[in-house]
Amino acid sequence: MRLLITGGAGFIGSNFVRYILKKYPDYQVMVLDALTYAGNRDNFEENIWQNPKFSFYHGNICDKEVVDSLMRDTDTVVHFAAETHVDRSILEAGTFIQTDVYGTYVLLEAARKYKVKRFVHISTDEVYGEAKSPTGENRPSLETDPLMPKSPYAASKAGADRLAFSYYTTYQLPVVISRCSNNYGPNQYPEKLIPLFITNALENEPLPVYGSGKNTRDWIHVLDHCAALDILLHSEGQDGEAFNIGGGQEFNILQISKTILKMLEKNESALQFVLDRPGHVMRHAVDTSKIKNVFGWQPKIDFDEGIKQTVDWYIKNESWWQKIKGKSIEYQEFTKKWYEERN
Ligand SMILES: NC(=O)c1ccc[n+]([C@@H]2O[C@H](COP(=O)([O-])OP(=O)(O)OC[C@H]3O[C@@H](n4cnc5c(N)ncnc54)[C@H](O)[C@@H]3O)[C@@H](O)[C@H]2O)c1
Numbered sequence: 001m002r003l004l005i006t007g008g009a010g011f012i013g014s015n016f017v018r019y020i021l022k023k024y025p026d027y028q029v030m031v032l033d034a035l036t037y038a039g040n041r042d043n044f045e046e047n048i049w050q051n052p053k054f055s056f057y058h059g060n061i062c063d064k065e066v067v068d069s070l071m072r073d074t075d076t077v078v079h080f081a082a083e084t085h086v087d088r089s090i091l092e093a094g095t096f097i098q099t100d101v102y103g104t105y106v107l108l109e110a111a112r113k114y115k116v117k118r119f120v121h122i123s124t125d126e127v128y129g130e131a132k133s134p135t136g137e138n139r140p141s142l143e144t145d146p147l148m149p150k151s152p153y154a155a156s157k158a159g160a161d162r163l164a165f166s167y168y169t170t171y172q173l174p175v176v177i178s179r180c181s182n183n184y185g186p187n188q189y190p191e192k193l194i195p196l197f198i199t200n201a202l203e204n205e206p207l208p209v210y211g212s213g214k215n216t217r218d219w220i221h222v223l224d225h226c227a228a229l230d231i232l233l234h235s236e237g238q239d240g241e242a243f244n245i246g247g248g249q250e251f252n253i254l255q256i257s258k259t260i261l262k263m264l265e266k267n268e269s270a271l272q273f274v275l276d277r278p279g280h281v282m283r284h285a286v287d288t289s290k291i292k293n294v295f296g297w298q299p300k301i302d303f304d305e306g307i308k309q310t311v312d313w314y315i316k317n318e319s320w321w322q323k324i325k326g327k328s329i330e331y332q333e334f335t336k337k338w339y340e341e342r343n
Helices: 011-023 046-050 064-071 086-091 094-113 152-171 193-202 222-233 253-263 289-295 303-316 318-325 329-342
Strands: 002-006 028-033 054-058 076-079 118-124 175-180 182-184 207-210 216-221 242-245 250-252 271-274
Touching: 002 011, 011 028, 011 046, 011 222, 028 064, 046 054, 064 094, 076 094, 076 222, 086 152, 086 329, 094 118, 094 152, 118 152, 118 222, 152 175, 175 222, 182 222, 182 303, 193 207, 193 253, 193 303, 193 318, 207 253, 216 222, 216 253, 216 303, 222 242, 222 289, 242 289, 250 253, 253 271, 253 303, 303 318
Parallel strands: 002 028, 002 076, 028 054, 076 118, 118 175, 175 242, 182 216, 207 271
Antiparallel strands: 216 250
């Protein structure tokens, strides 16, 4: 298999690259990544750079020429590349629409032209908005629920999700779509909740909790997500289908914060309640019966164990996150701008 992995230098993408190269040593893996603030060459260990089956292309998915030149040599696409941070989308939505919607269009067009055999589109459970039935009953989202995204990030992902679907219905492009819940694990950029809280706690900085901290998310370890994507990548007969993926482990933000503080033996006085995020979703949760029934997929990593491993990873890899968090002007500027706008 000749795989084109977009956004492979980001959090989930780099975990997926590692997973695929280990499990399928014969596969050719090409990564296309623009190396935005969230993309990081350091997410690939030396043995990956040395692997003859791995190649890295620094480029933008919105660039038709670059995409075309790589798609020519590809039979399968796994499309992770996106702007991904909800807070940033509230400050500046334009780049989200450009990358997440237009960039997806560029990839779909090239995939159609070069007749790729499988296009795995990475969507998100954020596309559903609140986890509710169409009549307002509080329950995990189903694939058949209406898409009611509540942030510019979620809306641009919803656009890309349906655009990918339309390339199946219109052009029979063999697309399959994943809608996963909140991932956690190694190599996640430290502006996202779990790595932000771990690294702040390690630095004895406050942990900023939006609103009441009662908003809940369904947490999944990134390797469970990778295993589900592996199944979708090799699936047959499911063209055009969307699949929810989730850990089935719901915790609110306060519970997550307290777990992290306890693990690091820090005091709960580090919690700092801040003004709520506009459009903040109260509950994201997905019903994963479909992927379980069709493919027998189940998450394997228990949250207690997964979070312990993740905290350990951040303790052991301080130089990885310090380079981004402590020394990055970009990171400092984003944080400053965000807090200025929120106060
Ligand atoms: N993190 C989660 O909890 C989660 C949950 C469900 C779905 N997703 C989806 O999974 C995918 C990956 O998420 P992540 O958390 O790893 O994100 P991330 O922000 O860590 O990584 C995104 C990657 O995309 C690259 N990129 C951004 N714009 C690009 C462009 N124009 N051209 C090429 N590369 C570009 C970045 O450099 C980075 O390497 C996204 O599509 C996201 O919507 C994430």
